[in-house]
Amino acid sequence: MSHEAWTLLGTPTAGGVLVVSDHASARVPEDIDLGIDPALLTQHVAIDIGVAEIGALLAQVPGVAAFLGGVSRLVCDFNRDADAPAVVPLASDGHPIPGNALDEAGRAARLARFFDPYHAALEQVLSAYDPALILSLHSFTPRLSSDPAQARPWHVGVLYNQDERAARLALDWLAQEPGLCVGDQQPYSGRLLNATMNRHAEAHGRPYVGLELRQDLIGDAEGQAAWAERLGRLLPAVVAGLS
Template identity: 55%
Template structure:
């Protein structure tokens, strides 16, 4: 299953990628969970679909939105990573995934994970972006404990921190409460950008937005307005 493509001008030098933009569960996939769970953060990065679209519009750049719930398969994991097809997430068991045999596991990868990453690679080869934007959202607190997450934005990176080191001071200057590799570390969880950014020598800006800030239309509009000029300035400073 290929990503949802957002039209834009390759000359903008940007490509926005959002792995967890959808809570879609394809016909024939039975997760065995309460349907209400599909509207929670374990199934989808809340707010990133409309925010991604708004940022693409503001920046005039193309975008690729993940088309499937991460409870079906997590597109931001390596093909052989534990948790690629989660059996539990933040205290919720996923019975339909626990029951998968080896053939069904391989079929999920073949039908959903591989076409997505092939399409991302093709878009990068075609558009030759100067900067990748990796957009996610995070919950203010996990169900399974942990401290409050006060950051408004987290900037994630692994070995390549070129864009992060430009963007973090810009975010702080805009009075945005910014986490440097918080609430997650890109050195641990960065599969899509490792494969398509770091492996190709392309700078990337990994942005995690706190989901309560972008849970409605006005929030999305406000954060698109705040983030778009910072993304553009980061690109221009590379």
Template identity: 65%
Template sequence: MNEAYELIGDTTPGGILIEADHASAHVPDGIDLGIDPALLNEHIAIDIGVAAISRILVQRPGFAAFLGNVSRLVCDYNRDEGPKVAPGISDGHPIPGNALDANGYEQRLTQFYRPYHTALAELVATMKPSLILSLHSFTPRLQSRPNEQRPWHIGILYNQDRRGAALALDVLAREPGLVVGDQQPYSGTALNATMDRHAEAHGILYIGVEIRQDLIGDAAGQAQWADRMEHLCRQVLSMHAALG
């Protein structure tokens, strides 16, 4: 395990790669965010449930997972290189420890951001995944926007390359009772930095997924959604192959 990331599962070329930027709430020694430690259990610090789903999936044939190993408040890997990598505020909560000068930002980039993306680029180049599942989760309600409704169980995000998203939306539309968001609760045209860099730039098929956190906050929900993600990935690959 590297300080910036963790790689688990089967990296045989042609497999399915799960990529989860915000899988951990870890704050390394030497970094003080200046926040109530309880916030590290909240959505501002971690994509709740995605690490557990990833660990279930890598026990199944053909899955590997590349997981962020520090809190998104320490380093948000799903951003372009710059100040947003260390957010000064998140969902209304100030993050005093991220009031960094130029040297402070450079340290975060050098210690976490660049090693993460360098390792991911090398993994993609050697594994040549048939599909990347970019796995995120979202809070049912933002504290900064309490009146905003977030009814979706799952959202599919993408930027310019809609191939995987279109197939995923087709698969999910067949599930009775499932509320699916197309570019919801966020748009991949604005928040897709990791997939822009490691999938779209290389023409690699991918699915950008956001799962609502109250559905995957316990072991039963995580197991259910791991099954759903496996089915989704295999169906998308099958349909993509049929299209030639």
């Protein structure tokens, strides 16, 4: 199942896991000119590197499906509230996005084309199948281009807002993995940036956990396979702990 704003991989199941990756794609539709260097579309400002591939691998596991965003966050950032300025960003990590200088009608049309169908479809899947757990999967850079002195040593960060049930289980499990540097609310807080999970999980009492994987660890097939295998062991442990 797919739409230009999203793709659903695997078969959702009641009591299973739905992986949600808002920033899985760097695609910019041909009829949209962002006015940027195309090289930016290979960078974090445009896409969460590695998460689409990990989501696809996890969707091959029985009981796991993956709901992936279908356009670049520079076209429409699904992990924002609809009235937030950054939902159609004018700049990202110091890079201006001149093609997003839209008037009110243009902004509304952008949201109607991408943001609204994405969130409507995600809610439909969640309501229809009632998974036991939502995994909100993102990735982060070892350093920000706008602040290269800010090191980010964590291999994985666990994010959450008010509902800590699944996050605490995931933190405990990840802490037992040899050699992992695990961040609690790192590299930023889920209490500040959690729009999709606030809307679809917290607002409905659905258990979820947000994971941020460091991009240099999942930038190739080997790293993606390794993390998909690890998450394939983590997810059933968290589901079991919730029951």
